[in-house]
């Protein structure tokens with residue numbers, strides 16, 4: 105299973121479901137596990153950096169692997185359409201809920217006059233960007 109190859113190279117790996125894990129994102133200076141990993145039944149692996157939205161290519165390269173680790177070997181047919189896997193709606197809702205909380209707390213801090221640190225400001229901007237992208241994808 106390809107997820108195991110990747111998981112063996114990540115730090116602070118914690119299983120969160122039958123085929124889901126979180127780990128430190130190796131593509132940025134991660135201190136709290138923000139890399140979401142999901143193994144699919146066909147062997148493909150989905151990655152998502154919830155903190156900085158790091159590029160998947162950068163994540164696999166940071167642990168010395170290539171994109172091939174995310175896709176199982178399988179015969180390809182010129183007649184088969186590429187499958188597009190998406191995150192399950194429940195996972196997307198959980199992530200959007202977390203980002204909405206971050207943006208909401210940021211709004212409360214700004215309206216109460218509390219100064220925002222640079223880290224807080226960046227977290228709020230990242231969360232807002234992900235929420236807008238998610239809303240765009242949802243149509």
Ligand SMILES: [Zn+2]
Nearest residue numbers: 129132153158
């Ligand atoms: Zn990252």
